[in-house]
Amino acid sequence: MEDTKTRILDAAERLLSERGFTAISLRAVTAGAGVNLGAVNYHFQSKKALIQAVFARRLEPLNRRRLAALDACEARAAGKPVPLEELLHAFLGPVMKPDGAGAGFVQLMGRMYTEPSLDVRRVFSAEMGKIAQRFISAFRRALPELPPEELFWRLLFTIGAMAQTLGAGLLLHFISGGICDPSDLEGIEKRLIRFAGAGFRASAGDARGKKRAARVRVS
Amino acid sequence: MEDTKTRILDAAERLLSERGFTAISLRAVTAGAGVNLGAVNYHFQSKKALIQAVFARRLEPLNRRRLAALDACEARAAGKPVPLEELLHAFLGPVMKPDGAGAGFVQLMGRMYTEPSLDVRRVFSAEMGKIAQRFISAFRRALPELPPEELFWRLLFTIGAMAQTLGAGLLLHFISGGICDPSDLEGIEKRLIRFAGAGFRASAGDARGKKRAARVRVS
DNA sequence: GTCTATATGGGGATAGAC
DNA sequence: GTCTATCCCCATATAGAC
Numbered sequence: 001m002e003d004t005k006t007r008i009l010d011a012a013e014r015l016l017s018e019r020g021f022t023a024i025s026l027r028a029v030t031a032g033a034g035v036n037l038g039a040v041n042y043h044f045q046s047k048k049a050l051i052q053a054v055f056a057r058r059l060e061p062l063n064r065r066r067l068a069a070l071d072a073c074e075a076r077a078a079g080k081p082v083p084l085e086e087l088l089h090a091f092l093g094p095v096m097k098p099d100g101a102g103a104g105f106v107q108l109m110g111r112m113y114t115e116p117s118l119d120v121r122r123v124f125s126a127e128m129g130k131i132a133q134r135f136i137s138a139f140r141r142a143l144p145e146l147p148p149e150e151l152f153w154r155l156l157f158t159i160g161a162m163a164q165t166l167g168a169g170l171l172l173h174f175i176s177g178g179i180c181d182p183s184d185l186e187g188i189e190k191r192l193i194r195f196a197g198a199g200f201r202a203s204a205g206d207a208r209g210k211k212r213a214a215r216v217r218v219s
Numbered sequence: 220m221e222d223t224k225t226r227i228l229d230a231a232e233r234l235l236s237e238r239g240f241t242a243i244s245l246r247a248v249t250a251g252a253g254v255n256l257g258a259v260n261y262h263f264q265s266k267k268a269l270i271q272a273v274f275a276r277r278l279e280p281l282n283r284r285r286l287a288a289l290d291a292c293e294a295r296a297a298g299k300p301v302p303l304e305e306l307l308h309a310f311l312g313p314v315m316k317p318d319g320a321g322a323g324f325v326q327l328m329g330r331m332y333t334e335p336s337l338d339v340r341r342v343f344s345a346e347m348g349k350i351a352q353r354f355i356s357a358f359r360r361a362l363p364e365l366p367p368e369e370l371f372w373r374l375l376f377t378i379g380a381m382a383q384t385l386g387a388g389l390l391l392h393f394i395s396g397g398i399c400d401p402s403d404l405e406g407i408e409k410r411l412i413r414f415a416g417a418g419f420r421a422s423a424g425d426a427r428g429k430k431r432a433a434r435v436r437v438s
Numbered sequence: 439g440t441c442t443a444t445a446t447g448g449g450g451a452t453a454g455a456c
Numbered sequence: 457g458t459c460t461a462t463c464c465c466c467a468t469a470t471a472g473a474c
Contacts, residue, residue: 020335022242025467036441041469114333114386116239152395153410156387157380164379167333176371191372198421199414255459260451
């Protein structure tokens, strides 16, 4: 039997990924955890602090794995730019392969990107700030001809594609009629890397936008 | 002075795009609208019905515009497949150019894709179901060699990129350090079409995923 | 550390005067 | 149609017994 603190964190994580911050009550959390209502205010100080702890528990190791993967890529590259697809894998892989965290982890990550609560955003921003610069520098080196502004947008597109995928049970159901398997995280990551990789390599374009849209071929 | 019903819808839309379904109270809505608390239960029957009305008010004309744009594309194509970028424009354009709706519209659309509330999802799914098949058929014709499963995933990636962009003030701030302008909707749409267009055209790949990642060139 | 009981406030919904 | 007052429930947080 895990200790009370962990049980609370687990239950909160599950409910949070399903319903979001404001929709869950401490009563629901403690009932799900099989512990007493008072325990949450003993181990954490407030609902806010509990939610921040839930996210922090996953974000810290996640970003450690991301940085470790980036380190490994750069060591392999031996001074040369890291190939684009390896960078994408270093960034996306740790999210898609949670390595022993609960099943709710992936959905939780998806929710974090879209959670409107300021408290959640604060802890999320703090953690992301630690890794953003390293990855952006690496992407710049991999795509030296892409204007920085365009690079940022494409990173945002990629993150959005990832977040949507993690959170999507709904859309997938309607769009695919059920032929897509949202539980195949490895397959999804490969598809996403392929999609985003091609997107990153598209020409940056000009002010006239879509009329000069790239004609792309695959060798 | 607009009528009470409209004022309530407007206030609810603004608050909803900022904070989400469960976080807003009818008291906050009526205070923001400058109307009485009882009015919301007179004009609508419940909070749930109000929120559904908020989304439906925007979704219906949005999807009408999408279908009209698709109709125009297919008329121009005269029986041939509609080019991919035109399809993307027909789908994304009406979201990015709200045509006189309030400023909160774009954020509201972003939130709709990530809202966990079942009530919201229900109205959203109902509206999307009406246009999904038409667009999917058109995409299939534009990309006849792409396996259906892959097409669905790439559509989901594109929708995710769009939703993230619409909702993102947070990530953009951190990632770009402020050089990206989230209010330039037309520019964003062009960038997104370019990115997604290249992603759709990437080779479908095989089971080994990233190791055979496409080498893409632009003509 | 754990549980019960409770303080305090806010929520949605409604009844009924005007 | 609009406003006020109110019912009743549920929320977070805490105090204090064990």
